Amino acid sequence: LSRRHILASIDASLERLGTDYIDLFVIHRFDPDTPIEETAEALDAVVRAGKVRYLGASSMHAWQFMKLLAFQRHNRLAAFISMQSQYNLITRDDEEEMIPLCREEGIGLTPWSPLGRGILAGSRTSSTVRADTDEQVVQWYEGREEVGETVAAVETVAQARGISPAQIALAWVLGQPGVSSPIVGMSKPHHLHDAMGALSLTLTAEEIATLEAPMLRCRRAPRW
Structure with missing residues (x-):
């Protein structure tokens, strides 16, 4: 989730889709090798450029998601509006932390x-x-x-x-x-x-x- 990768991925997606913007851009998993500041600022940049309207995240620990979300909000950057995790009748781990977190912070769940x-x-x-x-x-x-x-x-x-x-x-x-x-x-x-x-x-x-x-x-x- 480096700045270079995010910017290149957005442009490549727009070209493949033949559109001017992406309604919801979802990052997949937490990247421990990239500072959260770099990831959050790159995501904010593509939103401000009009290439992405909203941001989402997927498949990470609740503490990782909160760390990213807190940085975005504290620095008034474009913030996540959705969380995409595995959730069904037989996989309910997220009821312990992620779902309560999302409900408290007003984040939509898209299982x-x-x-x-x-x-x-x-x-x-x-x-x-x-x-x-x-x-x-x-x-x-x-x-x-x-x-x-x-x-x-x-x-x-x-x-x-x-x-x-x-x-x-x-x-x-x-x-x-x-x-x-x-x-x-x-x-x-x-x-x-x-x-x-x-x-x-x-x-x-x-x-x-x-x-x-x-x-x-x-x-x-x-x-x-």
């Missing part, structure tokens, strides 16, 4: 992987290519009893409503305090249908309790 890389959509089987090749799924989720129980809970609630598991899982994320918009990937028409359906879906307290029960049973402070 990625709201369906747990497809696991919560109920569509992953041992015969899929992704099931055989996605190493992160194996690392994060497989072999955890509570994950299987959560998937089963999602499917139970979905069947009772007569809708897809994906809509249930997305509706849960959308209903969490501070969440502005989950980031979803779509490769098939029904993925769009699921995302749109979740927007108008409000889960009951009983449904939420059913969905959250498996992970709550295995929670260990201070992390999930």
Whole structure:
């Protein structure tokens, strides 16, 4: 996240996109090798130049994000308005620090992987290519009893409503305090249908309790 890299990346993105500005420019991860002053001032420069309208950050520790945000605000620089972290029914670490921080500071949450890389959509089987090749799924989720129980809970609630598991899982994320918009990937028409359906879906307290029960049973402070 050096000044040189940020400026070059913005110009390259604008050229590829064929546009004059980027609505939301998100930095990915914290760069321990670049002073936060350099990163923050470079981001401010692209906003003041009209090349970027708003700034966001992604996938870092809460203390790292607060360090950057505090420097931006103290020096009256363009500051982050959003945080993009992994958050779903089976990955809830950010409820300990990042989400409370963002709510306190007025930062919008835009969670990625709201369906747990497809696991919560109920569509992953041992015969899929992704099931055989996605190493992160194996690392994060497989072999955890509570994950299987959560998937089963999602499917139970979905069947009772007569809708897809994906809509249930997305509706849960959308209903969490501070969440502005989950980031979803779509490769098939029904993925769009699921995302749109979740927007108008409000889960009951009983449904939420059913969905959250498996992970709550295995929670260990201070992390999930």
